[in-house]
Amino acid sequence: MRGPHSFVRSYFPVNWSLFFGELVSGLTLGSIYALIALGYTMVYGILKLLNFAHGDVYMVGAFIGFFVLQWLGGPLTTAVTGWLAIAIMFVVAMVGCGALGVGIEIFAYRPLRNAPRIAPLISALGVSIFLQNSALLLWGPQFRSYDTFDLIGVKSYHIGPNFFISNIQIFTIAASIALMAALTWLVVRTRTGKAMRATSFDREAAEMMGIRVDRVISFTFFVGSALAAAGGVMFGIVFGQIFSLMGFTAGLKGFTAAVVGGIGSIPGAMLGGFLIGLTEAFATGYLPGGSTYANLYVFALLIAMFLVRPSGLLGSPVIQKV
Amino acid sequence: MRSRRATVVAALLALGAAFAVVAAAYATPNRAAAPTAQTGSDAALVKCGKTRSIGLMAPFTGPAASIGINQVHWAQYYQRTYNATHSTKIKFVNEDTMLGSANGTAESVKGAQALGSNPSVLGVAGPAGSNEVKATTGALKGAGLGFVSGSATNTQITTDGTRTGYFFRTVPPDSSQSLSVSGYITSKLKVTKVYIVDDQEAYSIGLADEVQAQLKAKGVTVGRDGVSQQQSDFSAIINKIPRDTELVYLPWQLPPKGQAFGQQMKSLGRGSVKLMGSDGLFDPLFSGLGSNVYDSFFPLNPSDKRVKAFKKLHGGASELFGAPTYVATQVVSGAIDRACANGTASRAEVRAQLKKTKISKKASLLGLPVSFDSNGDMVKKPFGVYHSVNGVFVRVG
Numbered sequence: 001m002r003g004p005h006s007f008v009r010s011y012f013p014v015n016w017s018l019f020f021g022e023l024v025s026g027l028t029l030g031s032i033y034a035l036i037a038l039g040y041t042m043v044y045g046i047l048k049l050l051n052f053a054h055g056d057v058y059m060v061g062a063f064i065g066f067f068v069l070q071w072l073g074g075p076l077t078t079a080v081t082g083w084l085a086i087a088i089m090f091v092v093a094m095v096g097c098g099a100l101g102v103g104i105e106i107f108a109y110r111p112l113r114n115a116p117r118i119a120p121l122i123s124a125l126g127v128s129i130f131l132q133n134s135a136l137l138l139w140g141p142q143f144r145s146y147d148t149f150d151l152i153g154v155k156s157y158h159i160g161p162n163f164f165i166s167n168i169q170i171f172t173i174a175a176s177i178a179l180m181a182a183l184t185w186l187v188v189r190t191r192t193g194k195a196m197r198a199t200s201f202d203r204e205a206a207e208m209m210g211i212r213v214d215r216v217i218s219f220t221f222f223v224g225s226a227l228a229a230a231g232g233v234m235f236g237i238v239f240g241q242i243f244s245l246m247g248f249t250a251g252l253k254g255f256t257a258a259v260v261g262g263i264g265s266i267p268g269a270m271l272g273g274f275l276i277g278l279t280e281a282f283a284t285g286y287l288p289g290g291s292t293y294a295n296l297y298v299f300a301l302l303i304a305m306f307l308v309r310p311s312g313l314l315g316s317p318v319i320q321k322v
Numbered sequence: 323m324r325s326r327r328a329t330v331v332a333a334l335l336a337l338g339a340a341f342a343v344v345a346a347a348y349a350t351p352n353r354a355a356a357p358t359a360q361t362g363s364d365a366a367l368v369k370c371g372k373t374r375s376i377g378l379m380a381p382f383t384g385p386a387a388s389i390g391i392n393q394v395h396w397a398q399y400y401q402r403t404y405n406a407t408h409s410t411k412i413k414f415v416n417e418d419t420m421l422g423s424a425n426g427t428a429e430s431v432k433g434a435q436a437l438g439s440n441p442s443v444l445g446v447a448g449p450a451g452s453n454e455v456k457a458t459t460g461a462l463k464g465a466g467l468g469f470v471s472g473s474a475t476n477t478q479i480t481t482d483g484t485r486t487g488y489f490f491r492t493v494p495p496d497s498s499q500s501l502s503v504s505g506y507i508t509s510k511l512k513v514t515k516v517y518i519v520d521d522q523e524a525y526s527i528g529l530a531d532e533v534q535a536q537l538k539a540k541g542v543t544v545g546r547d548g549v550s551q552q553q554s555d556f557s558a559i560i561n562k563i564p565r566d567t568e569l570v571y572l573p574w575q576l577p578p579k580g581q582a583f584g585q586q587m588k589s590l591g592r593g594s595v596k597l598m599g600s601d602g603l604f605d606p607l608f609s610g611l612g613s614n615v616y617d618s619f620f621p622l623n624p625s626d627k628r629v630k631a632f633k634k635l636h637g638g639a640s641e642l643f644g645a646p647t648y649v650a651t652q653v654v655s656g657a658i659d660r661a662c663a664n665g666t667a668s669r670a671e672v673r674a675q676l677k678k679t680k681i682s683k684k685a686s687l688l689g690l691p692v693s694f695d696s697n698g699d700m701v702k703k704p705f706g707v708y709h710s711v712n713g714v715f716v717r718v719g
Contacts, residue, residue, distance in 0.1 A: 021561030021590070029555050141387030143578035145607070154589045164591035169557075239554040240582040245385060249552060284558035291559045292522060292548045 020163045022285040023278070028169045028238060030277020031176035035231035036254025037261065037269035038183060039101075039224030045200045045264040046220050048117070052124040053104055054228055055251015056131035061097040061229025062242040063135065065089040066144050075147035082152035086237065093233050094226035101225025102218045110214070128251075135244035143243045146236040172234050179230055180270050183223065187266060196220055200264070228254075249295075256302045262315020271313055276301070364466030364670050368441060370662035373411045376654050377437035377467070379430065379448030379458070380647070384420035385552055389575055389602070389643055390450060393472060396644035397447055399632050400651040410662075412655055415440055419449050422523070422551055427457035434458035438465025444661070444672045445469070445654040447647065452476030453524045459485045466669035468676045470654050472647030475499070475601075476528045480697040490676055490694050492649040494620060494703030496525075499600060500532035502705035503571070503618050506719045508540045510707075511596065511616075513568045517545040519559065519583075521574045529573040529600055551576065556586045569596040577605035577643070584611035604642055604708070604715065615710040620646075620703075621689035621717070628687055649687055653679050 036058055043051045068089045073079045080088070108127045112120040148154060148168060156166045187193035198206040199216045207213045235250070236242045253276055261272025276298055283297040284290040290297070305312060378397055381390030401412045417433030430449050437443045438461055446469035449458055455474045462469050463485060470490045477495045479485070507513050516537055520530040530546070537544050545567070547559055551574075560583075563570065570587075574580055580603040587593060588611075597615050599608050604619040622645055623629070629642070657675035661667035681692040690702045707719035 017565070018561055022558055025555070025557040025561060028557070136383060136387070141383065141391050143388050143576065145578060145581065149585055149588070154585070156589050156591045158591060164589075166589040168589060235554070240585050241554050241578045243388065243578075245552075246554070281558040285562050289548075291562075292550075294558075295550070 017160075017163050018285055020159075022281040024165050024169055024173075025284075026278035026281030027274060028172050028277070029280060030257075030274035031173050032231045032235050032238075032250070032273075033253050033257045033276050034270045034273025035176055035179065035227045035234070036250060037257035037273045038180070038266065039228045040255050040258040041261070041263055041266060041269040042196075042220050042224045044258070045266075046196065046203075046217055047109070047113075047120075049109065049120050050124065050255070051104075051109075051224075052121070052251065052255075053108075053127035053131060054224070055247035055249075055254060056128050056135075057097050057101055057104070057225045057247070058228040058232045058235075058250055058254070059135060059242070059244065059247030060100060060131060061093040061225075061232030062236045062246065063139060063144070063232075063244075064093040064096045064229065065233035065236055066146060066242060068092045069146065069151070075151040078151065085151065086233075089233050090230055093229040097229030097232075098222040098226040101221040101228075104225075105218055105221040110217075128247075132244060132247065139244060141244060143241045144236075146240055146242070148237050148240060168238050172238050175230070175234065179227060183227065184266065186223070192216070192219060253298065256298060260302060260305045260312055262312025265312065265314045265316075268312055268314035275313075365668050366441065367666040367668050368444060369666055370410075370658075372409070373413050374444065374655070374658045374662065375413050375415050375440070375442040376651065376658070377417060377440075377443045377446035377448070377469075378414040378651075379417045379419050379433055379437070379446060379454070379469075380450055381421035382416065382418040384418075384429075385422035386450070386575070388578070389473075390419075390421060392641040392644035393448075393450060393647035394644075395636060395641060396472075396632070396648040397651045399628075399635065400648045400655070403628075404655060410659065412651075415443050417448075419451075419454055421449075421451045421454060427453055430454040430458050431461055434461035434465075434467075438462060438467060443467065444658050444667055444669055445676070447472070447651045447654050450474065451524060452479055452528070455479050455485070455489060459489070463488050466673070468654070468657070468669070468673035470650040470676065472644070472650035473525075475525055477532070480699045486697060487673060487677070488698075490653065490679075490698040492646040492653060492688070492692060492700065493601070494705055495699060496529045496532050498703045499618055499705045500529060500536055502707055502719070503598065503600070504533050504536035504540065506616070506618075506707040507537065507569060507571075507598070508542060510719055511569065513542065513596070515543045515564070515567050516569045516571055517547070517563045517567045518571045518573070520546075520548045521551045521572075521576075521579070522548045523551055523575065525575060525602070526573045526600075530571070533571060533573070551579070554579070554582055556583045557590060560587055560590050560592060563592070563595075567595060569598060571598045572603060573600040575602035575643075577603050577607040580605075581607040581611060584608070584615065601705075602643060606713065609708075609710040609715045610713045611710070612713075613710055616718075617708045617710075617715055618705050619708060619715070621706045622687065623689050626687060645687055649681070649692060652681065652686075653692065656681070 039054045043049055072085050078085045104127055108123045109120050112123055154166055154168050156164045158164045195211045195216045198211055199213050203213055257272035257276045258269045260275055261268030279298050279301050280294045283294045380393050381387050405411045419430035419433055437446055446467050449455060450473045452474040455471055468488055472492050474491055475493050475496050477497045518530050518534055520526040534544050572580055580599050584597055599617040601619045604617050609615055657672050660675045661671040679693055683691045686692045693701050695701050706717045708715035709718045
């Protein structure tokens with residue numbers, strides 16, 4: 001007698017092992033993109049600025065995490081337990097990049113706040129190149145290895161005979177969802193979040209209502225950059241390798257995620273991040289030449305989104321009185 | 323209206339960026355630059371003096387800088403030992419080729435033109451990549467400069483006749499490496515299901531093509547895929563590799579990427595699958611993955627005193643991939659010294675001396691004597707196969 005599983009298998013010959021494998025890969029990668037996208041979307045929401053230096057802040061976060069790990073004794077001889085070391089790496093990288101984000105805002109964007117919109121955009125590109133080349137100069141072009149295997153001992157769990165998920169993948173997905181939930185709470189439930197929303201809605205009106213707009217903008221940069229740093233450390237932990245040029249492509253994907261989700265929308269950025277990650281993973285797994293052209297599929301999705309829904313999945317079109 | 327304009331601007335920016343990324347990742351320009359007017363003429367005699375200038379073309383920056391800097395270190399190491407032991411000195415004129423970046427070959431052509439225009443440069447060590455060799459041939463040849471690469475392995479760049487007499491290399495071609503690899507896989511490992519993942523660079527694709535064809539001819543089932551050299555997440559492609567695959571072949575250039583691939587294989591429950599790398603992955607990072615790792619490399623002796631001294635100088639990093647660039651610099655420097663024997667030299671004389679190169683097995687660092695055939699390839703070009711034993715590569719074939 002045939003069981004329900006064999007019935008399903010014979011009529012729907014899906015390779016479930018591949019499907020779940022790509023699903024987990026996509027969610028893991030998507031988690032990181034979502035964290036980067038949040039920074040893009042928050043800054044855009046509040047300043048209407050595309051902060052192209054954001055990808056490089058993510059790179060700096062990954063490097064801070066790496067140097068903290070070295071300071072703690074390296075992956076083989078860490079002074080504390082592996083998971084505590086990871087927690088310290090996250091905290092230091094997030095605080096460090098938060099401060100870097102505030103510094104960038106004060107020195108590169110604030111003086112241009114009333115300038116034509118192209119000026120801060122050029123400034124953002126300049127900051128990006130500056131950070132990239134500074135990293136190259138300071139830390140060299142070599143790849144740095146987090147050696148997560150030595151640090152925490154990567155374990156893989158199998159559900160069924162051929163479906164594997166590692167403790168690192170579970171951690172990445174869970175940690176990024178926790179960070180996104182914390183951000184949502186911050187924006188929706190706190191006074192600071194209310195000030196951020198008010199500033200985003202109408203900066204001048206917010207200022208007239210007594211909100212210290214400069215401080216709110218700096219705080220937004222701090223939070224966005226801290227999330228990017230968390231993404232950078234996660235990248236190092238999951239994929240093992242970091243290097244000084246890693247921010248460019250990741251930043252671009254994060255930006256794409258923010259736009260696909262609806263730039264300015266926090267839930268949209270999260271959704272966009274996961275969607276981009278899943279597109280990349282499933283394109284690699286299923287489409288012809290998928291791994292070679294994964295980026296092509298990702299950006300095709302972006303173009304399709306612009307054609308079908310220019311404001312993104314969860315973005316709302318702005319109606320302006322003319 | 324304003325928001326709509328912003329959307330259009332954002333769309334255009336995104337499109338531009340998308341094209342930049344796609345072009346950066348997939349561009350494989352394959353054209354030689356047209357010869358340009360040069361100030362340094364082929365036969366013009368240069369007074370040699372005490373300091374001799376060598377052009378050094380390498381990816382100092384850009385996506386491949388991590389291996390480029392490795393080659394630069396080995397070239398500088400030769401310079402250091404030469405300058406310490408000779409009355410004449412070597413000076414490098416550096417040109418960054420930015421291998422692997424969106425405008426990589428354009429940068430290498432600019433660099434070649436700059437070297438051609440510099441009358442003090444008598445010979446060139448580099449460039450690193452086969453595509454760069456193709457792209458810079460016009461400019462270097464037009465200026466009469468001989469050039470010696472320590473890493474361009476594409477088989478055709480010496481056999482197509484385009485740069486004969488000008489180009490030489492101190493690494494064996496892909497055809498030599500592929501025969502060793504496919505032979506070992508079929509006759510020693512007796513593997514019947516292989517998956518090849520190239521890294522979309524000319525070096526990798528050329529080598530992968532040759533190994534794939536040879537394995538198929540021997541009845542091995544071969545799957546094939548590719549990843550970008552900038553990629554770090556290999557989990558999606560690992561999921562795609564059939565479960566019954568016995569060996570994954572990685573003809574890659576970046577050892578950290580090979581290490582990441584191996585670690586991700588383990589974390590996805592595929593740690594028992596054999597991994598075989600190419601010369602680009604001959605590094606402790608890759609051998610440290612475990613006893614399932616194999617690699618192919620020219621018979622360099624890791625316990626050579628120069629390798630040990632280099633390691634000491636660079637904080638323990640052996641970076642053996644760059645060793646042929648040491649030999650390339652040695653070849654160029656030797657040719658210039660011989661051409662300068664009477665106090666003056668021309669680029670044509672240096673090229674003539676490059677052809678006559680003879681470095682003994684002991685002096686070459688590669689574990690084999692270096693002399694060139696009429697195409698510019700080394701006369702002796704064997705490749706060895708290595709197995710990781712306790713994290714160290716040991717020659718097994």
